[in-house]
Amino acid sequence: MSTDHQSARVALGARLRMLRAEAGLDGQGIAERLGWQRSKVSRLETGKQTPTSEDLRQWAQAVGRPDVADELAGRLTGLETRYRSMRRQLAGGHLARQEVGVAGDRSHHVAACGGGGAVSRPVAERRLRPARVHREQRVPADLRRGP
Template sequence: MSTDFQSARVALGARLRELRTEAGMDGKGVAAALGWQRSKVSRLETGKQTPTAGDLTAWAQAVGRPDMTGELKGRLVGLETQYRSWRRQLSGGHRARQELALAESAATQTIRGVEVSRIPGLFQTAEYARNAFETNAEFRQIPRDIEDAVRTRIRRQEALYEPGRRFRFLLWEGALYILTCPRDVMAAQLDRLAGLIGLDTIELGIIPFGAQLRRPPTHGFWIYDQRLVIVETINTEMWLDDEENIALYGRAWEWLNEAAVHGPQARRLIGRARATLDLS
């Protein structure tokens, strides 16, 4: 978890504790008033748990300071602007997040991306995307709006054919071999990937096994022009729009690009992975 995020969450927890003590209440009293476990009060005050907007409203009421609700929620919004939990983003299914991705792509001229374990969503076939959404829905135990999500993802790919747009992606070779779907689906996906090489809007680089790297591809990220970086973790999606982080991720992309192969060499690596899928 980001140190900046954790520091902000600890600060929010300290503010909750301050309001409680100003009201002359102890943790046990607040827990009783709210019908919570005492441990939840402790986790919120020590910054070990992120409160919901409802938690903050209830807290302000319990300590007799409903006028502080706006301030507390403002602090929470500040956290969520950069650090957006998947639990909240996907509470109604995948479609809403896919619509947001569609809007961000439409507002961007150049997207640079790195993926280390999967095919980028912009390049996915419908079947590969369908498998990805189904698995994620099962893992996160969220509503299964699979077909709506697939349609939105495929609609987003229309941007690949718009003149003047640029999509510069780097893919670690290992992602060509990771099977999170049936072999025939992966085979079709690799065929699709190879077919995109040569399109004038797309620059696809493969980082080969054994390449000399200045730093390893530790995780995936996407850079939207020079205004936004999106990074996914298992429980959170980070939206970073400050100059320092944009420059940092831009440098990471450039360093990885130094080791990538493109054009016919990239197509050969994709073909080699495709050949390992025995469909007979």
């Protein structure tokens, strides 16, 4: 499940990658300038790791763009706000979030069936029905014969 928080982290990573490319650096080059491992640069650029405000300040300096440090810090603040919001939503359990998803499935099902008609069984309920499977097995003739 992709969250707003994860999407924002990926967007921040893309911005870092763009700044690095504009500076004419590859991943190894910026890692050397910053004294970081190449893997940290990769994790930040792909959104797998959230940078600190100090990481962003150093990045802006390393690419020769100290003027973007405030922009990057603002993006980080927005990312942290989304994360806190997500945590608050899930603090009481996942039920509320799941109900939003089920409601979306129901509205999708109604629209797919031609609009406002009554839906006899919601999509989510059908997904949760246990499947009944009958499987017939036959024993080959040579195994049915006795010794």
